[in-house]
């Protein structure tokens with residue numbers, strides 16, 4: 249087994265990794281390396297395997313063949329405890345955010361460390377958080393621009409504000425990598441751009457690896473140095489925005505050129 253270190257130069261390393269759900273082949277044998285600090289956008293139509301690829305990268309699903317190495321460790325050789333430790337170093341912002349609507353904003357953010365200190369420690373913190381951690385949450389909320397919402401009930405926030413809470417929760421986990429599954433699918437283009445730029449900016453500042461699936465092509469091309477297109481569970485392209493041709497995008501979505509240029513999202 250490769251040892252896992254905080255300085256693993258490669259965050260995600262898949263070698264011939266494939267995944268199926270029952271009889272459905274969601275991801276064909278995939279070989280892919282994402283280095284520490286890389287910022288990658290996953291593109292592709294619905295059902296192309298984006299969520300499945302993200303799930304392999306946080307070990308919430310397992311490959312039925314091939315190898316998945318996360319932060320230097322082969323997931324197949326890890327005990328449940330070791331796997332949990334690796335997962336706690338990789339924050340995930342799920343498509344539907346995974347916030348508890350009736351909890352206060354600070355409580356949802358405090359839940360970000362659940363993998364690091366166990367459920368009981370976490371439940372205690374949801375009632376009474378140490379002062380230093382509350383200050384940390386406040387400064388994370390400042391970073392995402394909604395510090396006045398610290399004590400608000402989460403369900404009273406707008407969709408865009410809730411997305412910012414989900415970003416703050418991911419950061420509170422002090423992760424080495426962030427996986428974000430269509431985090432901006434339900435807000436208007438201006439808010440989507442502002443949140444994607446915020447996440448990419450924070451990842452850049454802290455040297456975090458960021459892998460985000462998104463549908464907005466213009467935003468992906470403008471923000472991410474590496475674009476991976478999935479189609480039918482296979483990698484269709486893996487290129488920089490400069491290298492990526494309209495023809496490749498057209499093939500990815502089976503769209504006409506005009507639709508790509510006009511649609512963007």
Ligand SMILES: Nc1ncnc2c1ncn2[C@@H]1O[C@H](COP(=O)(O)OP(=O)(O)O)[C@@H](O)[C@H]1O
Nearest residue numbers: 269272273274293294295296297298299300301
């Ligand atoms: N839990 C599941 N059970 C059965 N099939 C699934 C499940 N999740 C995804 N799939 C199938 O796997 C394929 C890839 O899905 P997914 O990874 O969710 O793609 P995307 O995120 O690009 O929409 C699709 O054919 C989808 O229907």
Ligand SMILES: [Mg+2]
Nearest residue numbers: 298299300429
């Ligand atoms: Mg998906």
